[in-house]
Amino acid sequence: MQALKNSPAALRRHFQRDRTESLSHGDPIFKVHYLGTKKIFSLDLEQAEDAIDRLLDGAPGKLSKDHALVVRPRYVEVKELSTGRQLTKTYLHDIAYCASHTAHPNVFLYICRQPGQQLQCRVFWCSRVERAKDMTACLANSFQRALNDWQDGCATLPKAEGIAKNDEIDITPAAAKGLTLPASLGK
Numbered sequence: 001m002q003a004l005k006n007s008p009a010a011l012r013r014h015f016q017r018d019r020t021e022s023l024s025h026g027d028p029i030f031k032v033h034y035l036g037t038k039k040i041f042s043l044d045l046e047q048a049e050d051a052i053d054r055l056l057d058g059a060p061g062k063l064s065k066d067h068a069l070v071v072r073p074r075y076v077e078v079k080e081l082s083t084g085r086q087l088t089k090t091y092l093h094d095i096a097y098c099a100s101h102t103a104h105p106n107v108f109l110y111i112c113r114q115p116g117q118q119l120q121c122r123v124f125w126c127s128r129v130e131r132a133k134d135m136t137a138c139l140a141n142s143f144q145r146a147l148n149d150w151q152d153g154c155a156t157l158p159k160a161e162g163i164a165k166n167d168e169i170d171i172t173p174a175a176a177k178g179l180t181l182p183a184s185l186g187k
Contacts, residue, residue: 027072028138032108033125034067034078034087040119043096043111051121052107069108069124071138074146076110078122088122090114092146098139100132108132110139 035058038051066081076095078088090112096119098110108124108131126132 027070029071030069030126030131030135030138031081032067032069032131032135033065034069035123035125037088037120037122040111040121042119048097048109048111048121049103052101052104052109052123055123056104056107056125067124069135071135071142073142076139076142078124090122092142095139095143098136100129100136105129106132108135 035055038054040047040051067087068079068081070077070079075089075091077086077090079086090110094114095110095112098108101107101109106126106129108126109121111119111121113119124132124135126135
């Protein structure tokens, strides 16, 4: 037993810095296994389950790498723990749905749409069922905070000055000369 305690591997583990703290900068972070992304065509439950099943079929090889899912105030990012490299970054307003899966309780997923792309289902394997539920609750809290911030921002914006609803705008050819449009719109 004493030889095991004094082995170099045990010392490296003892003194090895935990990278998860440096990756999060104080934001909620979850250690997960990122299984990947599958394209789906609608928010149908069957399509999401099919994507989960396909990703779980290839999961044994992917469970060897540890990943961090960091929930930031405006976006969610996935990073490799070993290198700190960012794999994905998804803004909260691009996420349509997130949940811990009922049939596979260790699975957390979210469905998003990046600008100019179709829906994607991103799937994560958690070591504990509670972690998948905690991730769902944390993301739900982030959605609520973002909504509250947005509503507060809209309430504090000054009312638009200038043109009122009843004012009419003069768009005669003489008045239009003062307007500037891109050349592509003039054709």
